[in-house]
Amino acid sequence: MTTQTLQKVDHSILKTNQYFIIGLSLLAxxxxxxxxxxxxALTMGLGALVKKPGFGWAYTAILKPRGWMKPDVVEDNPEPxxxxxxxxxxxxxxxxxxxxxxxxxxxxxLVWIVIALASLNAFGGFCVGCAVYYWxxxxxxxxxxxxxxxxxxxxxxxxANAEARA
Numbered sequence: 603m604t605t606q607t608l609q610k611v612d613h614s615i616l617k618t619n620q621y622f623i624i625g626l627s628l629l630a631x632x633x634x635x636x637x638x639x640x641x642x643a644l645t646m647g648l649g650a651l652v653k654k655p656g657f658g659w660a661y662t663a664i665l666k667p668r669g670w671m672k673p674d675v676v677e678d679n680p681e682p683x684x685x686x687x688x689x690x691x692x693x694x695x696x697x698x699x700x701x702x703x704x705x706x707x708x709x710x711x712l713v714w715i716v717i718a719l720a721s722l723n724a725f726g727g728f729c730v731g732c733a734v735y736y737w738x739x740x741x742x743x744x745x746x747x748x749x750x751x752x753x754x755x756x757x758x759x760x761x762a763n764a765e766a767r768a
Contacts, residue, residue, distance in 0.1 A: 608751055611678035613759060614671050615662065619655035620724035623690065627717050631710055636701035639713050643694035650687045653680070676762045679748040686723075686731025690716050733757025 623642060630638035649656025665671040697712030723729045736756035738746040751760040 606679075606749060608677040609680055610675050611680055611683070612661075613674040613676060613678075614666070615655050615658045616683055617674070617724055618661035618665060618671065619649070619657045619687075620720045622657035622660060623720045624717055624724060627694070627713050627720075631713060631717075636698055636709065639694055639701065639709075640698035643691050643698055646687050646694065647691040650684050650691060653684060655683075655687065674762070676760045677751055678760050679751070681748050682729065682732035682735035685735040685746075686729055689731045689734070690720065727759045729757050729759075 623646065626642045627639060630636065630642070645656035647656075649658070655661075661671060666673065693712050693716050697709045697716070699709075700706075700712065701709030719730050733756045735746055735748070736750050739748060750756045750758075754760045
């Protein structure tokens, strides 16, 4: 691995984003409201555009100030997480379009893929989109240049260290 500068990334804001994606996408499915799935996709897309988790506002404005969620800051690369959010945006966007154009089996399948992958990340600590980002780096694909933090399996959450928490 090459030497690289890692940044402090608060994984609590990422987890909040995942919880909202999971919850709102499930609600869209249960209530059969494709527009809600489209709004989640749009939020993810806008978040990727401004380089912040789309639903991160809930963490910074509500959960963290009230002490309902504590910061979980680790040395990490934010780029794979943004890439993962873009992939989720594409899948939810495509799923929403399929729903709007009368292909509910395809549409809800794409929504459920996002729910499953966000759940794996939120509850299992493994980010499939991040793993794909790191694989694309290994393949030398232009635009993908970050390596996983030292000692971290690609896609797994890096271990916290005392310096990152400061």
